[in-house]
Amino acid sequence: MEYSHSDEELLRQPIGYWSWAAYKAVVTRTRAALADLGTTQPQWWVLAQVARADSPRTRAEVSGLLENYLDTGHDTMEAEIDRTIDRGWITEDPSGRLDLTPQGRAFFDKAAALQDELWAQRHAGISDEEYLTTLKVLQRIIHNTGGHAWHH
Numbered sequence: 001m002e003y004s005h006s007d008e009e010l011l012r013q014p015i016g017y018w019s020w021a022a023y024k025a026v027v028t029r030t031r032a033a034l035a036d037l038g039t040t041q042p043q044w045w046v047l048a049q050v051a052r053a054d055s056p057r058t059r060a061e062v063s064g065l066l067e068n069y070l071d072t073g074h075d076t077m078e079a080e081i082d083r084t085i086d087r088g089w090i091t092e093d094p095s096g097r098l099d100l101t102p103q104g105r106a107f108f109d110k111a112a113a114l115q116d117e118l119w120a121q122r123h124a125g126i127s128d129e130e131y132l133t134t135l136k137v138l139q140r141i142i143h144n145t146g147g148h149a150w151h152h
Contacts, residue, residue: 001125015141026122027070033114042072042080043089044111047100050090051108056097 005013031041039047049062063077081098084090089104100108123131142149 019138019141029121030118033118034111037111037114039107039111040080040083042066042069042077043084043087044115045069046077046081046084046098047089047104047108047111050084050098051100051105051112056093056099058096059092059098060096062098 003010027041034041034044045066046062049057049065059078059081063074063081066072067074067077081090081092084104085092088101089107090098090100092098139149
C-alpha cells in the first residue's frame with residue numbers, strides 16, 4: 001500500500017478528516033455487502049443482538065441498546081425491528097421478548113459469515129497491536145475533545 005503522505009507530513013494531517021474517511025469507507029463497504037445479502041446494517045444489528053443474547057431480550061432492550069449506533073435513533077430502530085419480524089427472522093411474544101426463527105438463525109449465520117469476511121478485509125496487513133493502538137488513540141482523541149462515544 002502507498003500512503004498519502006510522508007511520515008512527517010502525516011503527523012500534520014487532520015484526524016477529523018482521516019477518521020471520517022475511514023468511517024465512510026467502512027460503513028459504505030459494510031452496508032453494500034449487507035444489501036447484496038438482502039438486509040440493512042440496522043437489521044443485522046437486531047439479528048446479532050437477538051442471536052447472541054444469553055436469554056431473550058425485549059424489544060425495548062434491543063432498541064435501547066442499538067438506537068445510539070451511528071446515531072440511528074429510536075424510531076429507526078423500532079422500524080428495523082418491525083422489518084425483521086415482517087421478514088420472518090424474529091418473533092415477538094406478548095411481553096415484547098424477541099427470539100430468532102429457524103429462518104432467522106439461517107440468515108444470521110449467513111450474515112455473520114459475511115461479517116467475518118468483511119472484518120478480515122478491513123484488518124488485512126494490520127496487526128492486533130496496531131489495531132489496539134488505533135482504537136486507544138481514537139478513544140483518547142474523543143476524550144480529549146470532550147466527546148462521547150458509546151458502544152457496548
